Amino acid sequence: MIQGDLLVASAYVRQGLMPVSPYLPGVVITIRALETFRVAHLRCPRLGVQAWVRALCDLHGVPPRTYLAQQFTVAFDLYLAIRAVVDKRVQVALARNTPNWRLKNSCPACLYKLEGEEELLFPMLATIDGNNSLKRFWRREREDFDEDGAAIPGASKERVDNREPAGDYYLPREEVDRWAKEGLEEMMKGFVANDDWLEDEDGCGERWQNMKEDVTARAYGMYDETGIFPALCRHNFMLVVVDMVKSGELAKYGFAITNHLMRTLGKLGVGYDIGCKFDKMVKSHPGLAALAAETGFKCLVGAFHGCGHCRCCQVKNLTTYVEGVGLEGLEGCESFFSKSNSLASTTRYATAFHRKQAITEYFKHADTFDAYQSLSLLLCNKYRAALKVKATLPALLHTMAALNIESREVFGTWLEKEKVFLQTLSKEPPQETLEMEYYQKLVNLRLTEVLSLPAPEAPPAADAAGYQRAAAATRAIETQRRHALERRDKSLATVQDLEARLGTERWVPGGEKWEGAATMVGRRRYQRALDALEGLIIARMFELFKVNLAGTGYKLRKHIAKALQARSKAVKAAIERYNAAADGMTPRKPTLSWEQVVDFAFLSDFDLLREGREDIREEPWALPSGRAAMDQHFKLLRADEEIKRLNLEIRRFVTYIDDEDVFLAHHEARLRTGGNPGLAHQVGLHRMERARFDSMHLERLGKLSTEHGFTGSIRCGVSVSKERHEGVARAVGDTEMPAPRSTDVHMAPARRNEAGREEDEDDGEDADLDELADTFVSIVQIAHDDR
Structure with missing residues (x-):
C-alpha cells in the first residue's frame, strides 16, 4: 500500500488500475483500457464487452474466458460510477445542480435567449416518437401451461438490481404510469361532448393506430422494455426520454413527456407522426388541457409522415401550412433512431441497469459529439436551404402573372376553399339534410294517419265461438290503432319541430x-356514394401530384406510394358502393371500374365531378399550375420564418460560445487558486469537451455571414440568464464586439488553451488520480455501511 491509502483498492486506482473487488483485489484492469473501450463503444455501439475482452485476450496472447467479461463489466461499472461522481462535483462547483438544469440548457440555439430578441410564435420546436429497436429480453423460466393446456410465460428470473444510471434524461417509470389511466374516462367524454372535436374530424382516426396497445402484444412474454420514446429539439439535442414497457406507443408516454416539457420549457411546438390526433387528446385531457392552453402548445404532423395522412389532415396539420414553424420538418427522431439502433445488439440481453446505463451514456455522447459538434453545420445548411427557397420568388411571380393572379394573398384563400370543399364531401349539407328528414317525417305522418283511422265494423257473429273470434280480432285492431295513434302523435310533434326549424x-x-x-331522397344514396368516392379520388390525385413534384425526395415518394397503396382498398370499396347506387338511379348513371380510376391523372379526367354538388375542375386551386404556385407560396412563407428563427439561433450560439468559455475559465482559475487543483482540472476538461469545436463553429458561421442574402448578425449579444455573468470578469468588456472571422484568429484560442493545459498536465493527472482514489474510497465506504 502507498502511504496515506486506507485500502489496497484505492492504491491501485492511484496507479491507474481499476480493481474488480473492493478489499483484496486479485485482478485489475487499466483505466486506459476502460476509457478506450468507453470511447470506442460510444463511437461504435455495436462493440460490446465480450468482443472487447476477446480482443484484449488476443493482444495479450491468452485464451478468452467467460469470467473475464464479467470482471471487465464490474470494473467498467465502477469506472463509470466514479466519472458520474466527479461530474456531479463539477456541476456543484459550477452551481449547475438545480432541478432540470440540463433540460433548460440542453440546446444553445433553442434555449440560450438574448435580451432584445423578437418573440417567435413557437419559441421552441421539438419532435417526439417511439422506437422499438432498443428492447430488452425478459429472462424467464421455461413456459408453463394452465389448466386448459395453453402455454403461459414462466416466472421471471431477473436479477434484482436497483441501481440507476447518473443523469436526468429519463423520466421515472412511476411518473409515466401516472398518466396511464388518469382522466381517460373524462377525456373520452370530452371527445363526445366537444362539438369542435366532432366537426373538426380529419379522417385519420382509422388509419393511424400507433397508440393501440395490441400492436406489440405478442412481445409481452419476451420483453420487458419494448423500446424508447424520446423527445429531441430541432437541432437533435436529447431533451427527455421514457421507456416503453410491455407495450407499443401508448398515449401515456406522450402525455408524460408533453407535461414535463410544457412545465419546464413553456410554450413549444411538437412534431409527431400522429400529431393530428395527439394534439386533440392533449387539449381534451383534464390534466393537460389548462396547461396546453396556458403555454400555447401545438402538436403538428411532421413533413415526412404527414404526406401519408389524408388531404383533410394535411391542410390543417402539415408543417408546410402551419404559421410559425418555418421549413422545419420535425422529423429529427427518425435520423436519431437510424444511429441509435446500432446500440440494440449490445442492450437486447443486458440487465435493466446496464441497458439504461448504455442508453444514458450514448445520449450524453450524442449531445456533445454529434449534436453540438454539427450544430453550426446544421444552422448553415438550414440557412442556405431557406435562401434557396427564397430564390424561387421570381419564378412564382412569373407564374402568377401567367395565371392572372394579382396578389399572393389569394393562395391563402385557395387553401381555405380546398379545406372547406373536402369537409363538405365528408358530410351532407345541413339544409339539405334537414329538408330530407322533414320529407321523410311527413311520409311517416301520413302513413300513421292512415293506420290510425277507425276500423270498419265487423258483421254480427252467428254463434258464441264466432263472437269470441270477432272480439279478439277487434281487440287486436284497436291495439294496433292505439299504437298507430301514439306513433302519429310522435310524428306530428317531430314534424312541427322541423317546421319551426325550417321556418x-x-x-x-x-x-x-x-x-x-x-327527388333529393331518391338521390341521397347515390350522392353519398359519389361524395365518398369523389373525396378519395381527389385526395389521390393531389397526392400523385406531390409524388411527381420537383424536389420531392426518393424516400418521400416511396412513403406516399405506400400510403396510396394502403388506401386503395378504401377506393375499391367506394367504387362498389357507387356502382350499386348508380344502377338504382333513373335514368341510370354511369359506373366506374378500378382501371378507370387508376388512369385518372388530372381532375379534368374525372367526368363524374359534374355530378357532384360542386364542380371544381375549373377552380384555379385544383389546376396543376395553380397548385404548384400555391405550394411554392407557402414554402416562401415558411422560408421567411425559418430565416427569422435562424437569425436568432445563430446569434444565441455565438454568444453562448463566448459566455461559456469565459465562465468556465473563470471557475477553473477560481478553484485552482482556492486550493482545489483536482476539481479545477476536471472543470478544465469539461471546458475543453465542447470548446474543441468552437473554432470550427465560428469559422463556419463567419463564412455564412459573408454570403449574399445573410441578414443576421454574428456579434455577441447579452443573455437573458445572468448565470454566466455573475462574479465573472470578462476578458472582453464590449459584448457587441464582432466575432472573429479569420481562421488564424479562430485557432489561436484553441492553441493557447492547449498550451496552457500542457503546462500543468503532469500535475493535473496526479490531481485527477487523487480525485478518483478519494471517490473510490467513498464508494467502498458507502457499500460497507449498507452491509
Whole structure:
C-alpha cells in the first residue's frame, strides 16, 4: 500500500488500475483500457464487452474466458460510477445542480435567449416518437401451461438490481404510469361532448393506430422494455426520454413527456407522426388541457409522415401550412433512431441497469459529439436551404402573372376553399339534410294517419265461438290503432319541430318542395356514394401530384406510394358502393371500374365531378399550375420564418460560445487558486469537451455571414440568464464586439488553451488520480455501511 491509502483498492486506482473487488483485489484492469473501450463503444455501439475482452485476450496472447467479461463489466461499472461522481462535483462547483438544469440548457440555439430578441410564435420546436429497436429480453423460466393446456410465460428470473444510471434524461417509470389511466374516462367524454372535436374530424382516426396497445402484444412474454420514446429539439439535442414497457406507443408516454416539457420549457411546438390526433387528446385531457392552453402548445404532423395522412389532415396539420414553424420538418427522431439502433445488439440481453446505463451514456455522447459538434453545420445548411427557397420568388411571380393572379394573398384563400370543399364531401349539407328528414317525417305522418283511422265494423257473429273470434280480432285492431295513434302523435310533434326549424308551412303532396325533397331522397344514396368516392379520388390525385413534384425526395415518394397503396382498398370499396347506387338511379348513371380510376391523372379526367354538388375542375386551386404556385407560396412563407428563427439561433450560439468559455475559465482559475487543483482540472476538461469545436463553429458561421442574402448578425449579444455573468470578469468588456472571422484568429484560442493545459498536465493527472482514489474510497465506504 502507498502511504496515506486506507485500502489496497484505492492504491491501485492511484496507479491507474481499476480493481474488480473492493478489499483484496486479485485482478485489475487499466483505466486506459476502460476509457478506450468507453470511447470506442460510444463511437461504435455495436462493440460490446465480450468482443472487447476477446480482443484484449488476443493482444495479450491468452485464451478468452467467460469470467473475464464479467470482471471487465464490474470494473467498467465502477469506472463509470466514479466519472458520474466527479461530474456531479463539477456541476456543484459550477452551481449547475438545480432541478432540470440540463433540460433548460440542453440546446444553445433553442434555449440560450438574448435580451432584445423578437418573440417567435413557437419559441421552441421539438419532435417526439417511439422506437422499438432498443428492447430488452425478459429472462424467464421455461413456459408453463394452465389448466386448459395453453402455454403461459414462466416466472421471471431477473436479477434484482436497483441501481440507476447518473443523469436526468429519463423520466421515472412511476411518473409515466401516472398518466396511464388518469382522466381517460373524462377525456373520452370530452371527445363526445366537444362539438369542435366532432366537426373538426380529419379522417385519420382509422388509419393511424400507433397508440393501440395490441400492436406489440405478442412481445409481452419476451420483453420487458419494448423500446424508447424520446423527445429531441430541432437541432437533435436529447431533451427527455421514457421507456416503453410491455407495450407499443401508448398515449401515456406522450402525455408524460408533453407535461414535463410544457412545465419546464413553456410554450413549444411538437412534431409527431400522429400529431393530428395527439394534439386533440392533449387539449381534451383534464390534466393537460389548462396547461396546453396556458403555454400555447401545438402538436403538428411532421413533413415526412404527414404526406401519408389524408388531404383533410394535411391542410390543417402539415408543417408546410402551419404559421410559425418555418421549413422545419420535425422529423429529427427518425435520423436519431437510424444511429441509435446500432446500440440494440449490445442492450437486447443486458440487465435493466446496464441497458439504461448504455442508453444514458450514448445520449450524453450524442449531445456533445454529434449534436453540438454539427450544430453550426446544421444552422448553415438550414440557412442556405431557406435562401434557396427564397430564390424561387421570381419564378412564382412569373407564374402568377401567367395565371392572372394579382396578389399572393389569394393562395391563402385557395387553401381555405380546398379545406372547406373536402369537409363538405365528408358530410351532407345541413339544409339539405334537414329538408330530407322533414320529407321523410311527413311520409311517416301520413302513413300513421292512415293506420290510425277507425276500423270498419265487423258483421254480427252467428254463434258464441264466432263472437269470441270477432272480439279478439277487434281487440287486436284497436291495439294496433292505439299504437298507430301514439306513433302519429310522435310524428306530428317531430314534424312541427322541423317546421319551426325550417321556418316553413306544411308541405303537401304534389307541391314543389315536396317533389324536390322526394327527388333529393331518391338521390341521397347515390350522392353519398359519389361524395365518398369523389373525396378519395381527389385526395389521390393531389397526392400523385406531390409524388411527381420537383424536389420531392426518393424516400418521400416511396412513403406516399405506400400510403396510396394502403388506401386503395378504401377506393375499391367506394367504387362498389357507387356502382350499386348508380344502377338504382333513373335514368341510370354511369359506373366506374378500378382501371378507370387508376388512369385518372388530372381532375379534368374525372367526368363524374359534374355530378357532384360542386364542380371544381375549373377552380384555379385544383389546376396543376395553380397548385404548384400555391405550394411554392407557402414554402416562401415558411422560408421567411425559418430565416427569422435562424437569425436568432445563430446569434444565441455565438454568444453562448463566448459566455461559456469565459465562465468556465473563470471557475477553473477560481478553484485552482482556492486550493482545489483536482476539481479545477476536471472543470478544465469539461471546458475543453465542447470548446474543441468552437473554432470550427465560428469559422463556419463567419463564412455564412459573408454570403449574399445573410441578414443576421454574428456579434455577441447579452443573455437573458445572468448565470454566466455573475462574479465573472470578462476578458472582453464590449459584448457587441464582432466575432472573429479569420481562421488564424479562430485557432489561436484553441492553441493557447492547449498550451496552457500542457503546462500543468503532469500535475493535473496526479490531481485527477487523487480525485478518483478519494471517490473510490467513498464508494467502498458507502457499500460497507449498507452491509
